[in-house]
Amino acid sequence: MKILKFLFLIIFAVSSVLSYPILAEFNPTYAIVGCKIVPGRGPQIEKGIIIIRDGLIEELGPAGKILIPEDAEVIEAEGLYAYPGLIDAHTSIMLETPKREPQGPGRPASPADEQNEVSNWQHTDFMAINHLKLKKSTIENFHKVGITTICIAPDKSIFAGQSVILNLSGEQPEPMVIKNPFALHINFVTVRGEYPSSLMGTMSLLRQSILDTEHYHLHSTQYLQFPGGLKRPVYNPFLEKLRPYVVQKKPIVFNCANMEDIKRALRLTDEFKLNAYVSGANEAWRVSEDLKKSDVPLFVSLRFNPPLTSIFVNQGEDLKKKAENEIYPANASHLHREGIEFSLTSSGLTKPGDIIKNVQKAIKAGLPQDAALKAMTLNPAKSLGIDKIVGSLEAGKIANVVLATGALFEESSKIQRVFVDGISYTIKQPPKGAQPSATSIAGKWDGLIKSPMGELTSTILFQQEGDQITGTISSELGNWEITGGVLSGNTLSFTIAANIMGNAMEMEFSGSAERDVIEGSISTMAGNAELRATRIPEEE
């Protein structure tokens, strides 16, 4: 028995290794035929053809003007709308929550009050790319709302770290990278029990750090040129990390939780001539005059909760509700009316699904649909410096294409399929007219997994909300998460996020569910395993 378990373990471990996508060798050519093309830049094409080859858009134009290559897989898209893949310019979804050093007393008992002389507790070298928690199901959820490109940014501490831009075409980070790092991210936050413990301290620390970087750069470069007669600069890893951002003016993104934060960011930008971006900014409309005067790109969060400092939250429940449902969702439309360019982002949101819901709310609050589209395609592409390769449907650009049944942000419209780097992803739809699942599988189940190389007993806990299934599988190998499950009629499918010997991997289950029995198979690259589960009767 013990040996069997060991073998079982091996088969999963092997399969986790084999599940790397092999991008380069698998790039079919597609011809999307008959769709209405909304290219994002240039005129719409009522009935068009898009040719995708080698991950790029080879050609596009009106049907009849474009030859369909012989080797292309033809996708009939009559009645569908083709859009450029949407871009989320600032998200922390899929970022592992970084483990921070526990914050101890931190304060030296000595008279030294020099702890604010820039120390190592900042996380400038926190690279998002090294801390990703890429989950197939989450990537699918991005695809489901049409997002193909995201900028993942660290979100903890003052100097939070550096972000990465990914094109969501796989499961491993490296092949997806468009730009790394994109920017240094800065938050106007404080450090409990240490310097800076207040916002004013944070501002001073930012100023001093920037000044120190400038000085360090000056000293270091001068020393390289004329070492004679000059004291050697002390190597400083922190300032080294800041150098590209302060001296070479690489992008710095300030996360701004309220309107005063926005003004603080603009002030620092002005004082030190930074290449700054303002993100978060769900109170941007309140400082539109300041924003108009600056040319700082704006990443506007689709999170509509007013900040705690807002006058809309301390004057009763009624106003607070109104703020959440009407005032803050209208941020984007205000900016649009004022002629201020911006991108819409999911920063502060935890689920990709909320992105489109909230775009729809912003549209309801007055943002024109085409402005919303621009705020999620061309504008972020420009701001992220990747508008030559994504952000619109144009020949030569990366084949990030969204096929929807209607105008993208209409509530009735459904996204059927997205192409990312030319790879086709079909969006799982709950089957039309699927009877609302009569079965409820919520509760505890005994599960037996039979693999060709051994068996594993487990306890499964399902949670059900409508047809949505989540839960956990607990066994000797640990607790695995069940995500993105759908129960439609008796058809059940879900994803298992497993961790075997430290390797994270995802497996797909599909099968059927009766009142007391679930049967089906788990597919992995190393073969299939059978899962049979029986309900554990609830104790009365």
Added chain:
Amino acid sequence: MNKTYGTVVMFFCLAMAVPGLNGQNLLIKNGTLLTVTQGTIMKGDILILNGIIKTIGRDIQTTDDVQVIDATGKYVIPGIIDSHTHIGLSGTNEMGATITSEVKMRDVLNAEDTSIYTAITGGVTMVHTMHGSGNPIGGENVVLKLKWGKSAEEMVVGEAYRTLKFALGENPKQANVFGTGGTPRYPQSRMGVNAIIRREFLKAKNYMEQWERYNAAKKSKKGAKNLIPPRKNLKLEPLVAMLKGDMYARCHSYRADETLEFIKLSKELGFKIICFEHAVEAYKIARELAEENIGISAFLDNWAYKVEASEGIAYNAGYCTKQGVLVSINSDSPERIRRLFNDAAKSMKYGGLTEEEALKLITINPAVQLGVEKIAGSLEEGKHGDIAIFNEHPLSAYTRCDMTIIEGEVYFDRDQYLQEREEREKRKREEQKTKEKKGGVR
């Protein structure tokens, strides 16, 4: 001094100092004007043009486009100034270090702090909003006009002195355990507080000399090739400014002995103290304070809330005033701030001040302490139109503030406020009724 930064700071100072008042036009008619500096004018008018007091007199005629406020039977005084508050801020103390001269209250203004509104209902038009007393050397304070509803930037008074907060006594020495599991920090005694302030100023002197050497070397042609400027130190810059006389100390202190020690320290190091905060034992050293030309910003009758504040007396403000000390009455509180006029009135009973002297404690005296006496603190032609209108004499126990005006613009109007509140409540009652009706049908 780093040149670029210096120039930038200078630029902003100048930019702020330009009196480009965006003020309103207003005529206040037929009130009893308590000018504070030029006596009382019965049935007087004040004409404010573009936010500045243009004329004070009788029967002033003006054009139709000027708003007129009838102050018949009312008392008109300069807007009250609170020389020591912490309102309108996001944060009070930077407790992460002992010396925090680098922080600026200007960076964390919160124009939506409702305390600002509370303050204007009590006729306050200007405040000195300060760093807390947790550190021997705190941060740079800021002076605001309470333009409720305007942006923080529009509230900052650029004409005011630059001031840095210092603190003596128990607060900085006991501010050692904050947050969780904090270990005690230096200093743990009054002598430690004194020593660390001295040490920081000596650092600042050293730093200043570094810059002087650098600037001199830059001018001489020899060795200029391999010259780099010293590291800019934001913690020491304000202390350098103090040594150069561009910035003044505002020092939290209770006991007479530590107060005298600090005066000695300021002479030794060469900086100027404008004013001691709280100063409950000032009456013991009134002569010394008067000689040194150092004011106090005190509570009128609030003491013994801790041991070091136990020897306060109600006569402090009055007595010190008579000894020639420049006294202002402060609130240090978002609640007491709305009845500073009551506190001022008490100085007549306790200390025997005249009406005018009592009023000065909350108007021209704090204005002088803040360096804004050219624009505020009294009703004079050429000063800003910052005005409070009371229904009774402001030093009467029955008085209340009816209207608060800043630069000719009405920011608080009691009648209008009450009317709006009544309407709001009426609307609520009606909504409630409709709800109940609907509920009844069900």
